[in-house]
Amino acid sequence: MKGRIRPYPGDVCPKCGADFKSVLNREGVQTDILCGKGCMIPPRRFLIDVRSVGDRSGNKLGYLKRDRRGTEFTSFPLAMATISAVWDEMRQNDGYVDVSKWKPSAMKEITLRAVGDAWITTVYQEVERVTAKHWESGLKHHIYPQIAYGRVVGDMDVRDLQGEGGGRVVEAIRTKLFQDGKEPSSIKSIMATFRRLLVHIERIGIITKAPYFRTVKVPKKIRAYTERHEQDIIMAHLPKGRKDMFLLCRVLQETGLRPGEGCALRVESLRDDGVIEAREAINNYGEIKSTKTGDEFERVITEELMAELKEHAKGKFARSFLFVSRFGTPYVPNWVSKKWKEAGIAAKIRKPLNVSMRHSRVSHEVHCVLKKDYHEKIRQVLQHRSVVTTLHNYVLEKPKENVTDR
Numbered sequence: 001m002k003g004r005i006r007p008y009p010g011d012v013c014p015k016c017g018a019d020f021k022s023v024l025n026r027e028g029v030q031t032d033i034l035c036g037k038g039c040m041i042p043p044r045r046f047l048i049d050v051r052s053v054g055d056r057s058g059n060k061l062g063y064l065k066r067d068r069r070g071t072e073f074t075s076f077p078l079a080m081a082t083i084s085a086v087w088d089e090m091r092q093n094d095g096y097v098d099v100s101k102w103k104p105s106a107m108k109e110i111t112l113r114a115v116g117d118a119w120i121t122t123v124y125q126e127v128e129r130v131t132a133k134h135w136e137s138g139l140k141h142h143i144y145p146q147i148a149y150g151r152v153v154g155d156m157d158v159r160d161l162q163g164e165g166g167g168r169v170v171e172a173i174r175t176k177l178f179q180d181g182k183e184p185s186s187i188k189s190i191m192a193t194f195r196r197l198l199v200h201i202e203r204i205g206i207i208t209k210a211p212y213f214r215t216v217k218v219p220k221k222i223r224a225y226t227e228r229h230e231q232d233i234i235m236a237h238l239p240k241g242r243k244d245m246f247l248l249c250r251v252l253q254e255t256g257l258r259p260g261e262g263c264a265l266r267v268e269s270l271r272d273d274g275v276i277e278a279r280e281a282i283n284n285y286g287e288i289k290s291t292k293t294g295d296e297f298e299r300v301i302t303e304e305l306m307a308e309l310k311e312h313a314k315g316k317f318a319r320s321f322l323f324v325s326r327f328g329t330p331y332v333p334n335w336v337s338k339k340w341k342e343a344g345i346a347a348k349i350r351k352p353l354n355v356s357m358r359h360s361r362v363s364h365e366v367h368c369v370l371k372k373d374y375h376e377k378i379r380q381v382l383q384h385r386s387v388v389t390t391l392h393n394y395v396l397e398k399p400k401e402n403v404t405d406r
Helices: 076-092 112-126 129-143 163-179 184-203 228-236 243-255 259-263 303-312 333-347 353-368 372-382 387-394
Strands: 004-007 020-024 030-035 046-054 060-064 275-278 297-300
Touching: 004 020, 004 030, 004 076, 046 076, 060 076, 076 163, 112 129, 112 184, 129 184, 163 184, 228 243, 228 333, 243 259, 243 275, 243 303, 243 333, 243 353, 259 333, 259 353, 333 353
Parallel strands: none
Antiparallel strands: 004 046, 020 030, 046 060, 275 297
């Protein structure tokens, strides 16, 4: 390979004043540098001659006098570790290296933790706060603390996380998460966040190519849907005296709306032709946003439920929220899910809100009408991009002998 370790120019043996010479093994590989007259004394400092090594633009490395942490080469093994890293990069990049990575001005490490924290700051401005917090938690608790090849991942230089070397680190983290007993779905989410970060680092030009990530296969959960009479039993156990929450759950039951979309319904969402218009959604922080798909859509409800909703909306302004708490603020999905869970425990039917409402509504329809063209109609109603999402994630198993989950 190109490159050679040399003593500093003008450096001579302190005992006899002789020049230093390279020690070679039988294969002609340099193994040390010692006094040329046999004093067995090494130089006080070393440098690496890599003047013939460079990038694709013709820029050359020249001489390296320090490693990337800024430490001088005071021993042959220290210099050997750096030149070996240069050789590894050359093997991965067809004989070329990233010159800026090795220049004295770029010797300071760019740690994964530092770049990741800066990225998360921008993520909070670009995506939902819940999503950003989820990504941040995955990095801080499951990526940064990991040990890979004797090093803490969060303290690694991001330039070491590209190519084959980065791929080995990724695989080591993946394996450790499985060994720790994490659920496949959790591992898939954590590794997806890690990949987003490395792709971001590639996009801003710190690394040339993000490493390869193997797909984490997640087995499909098999669980029974909630039958209509079970939904009614759970709703009977909702907090007494809060008609808003009961009517909201009725709407979710009949329409299959997402909880955030149901919470954001306004008085003007009710039309005289028996249709509800879903135009926006509320997140868990009470912030108004667009629906998940960004589209506005309509749902037909029964005349009985529409009459109850219009009676409930009497005296409210058109832009008023249809379902509000005792403080006059609209419900948020987390709160509704919490109350649904409490009601389910009281009714001894423990099933999450989304499974009990949106997913179960789809299952009711599909199990009653098993036709492909009907599946496509359901996909359009739910605003899914693919019918695979509808059938794989939303169609649940039929309950066995009407036994509910305890």
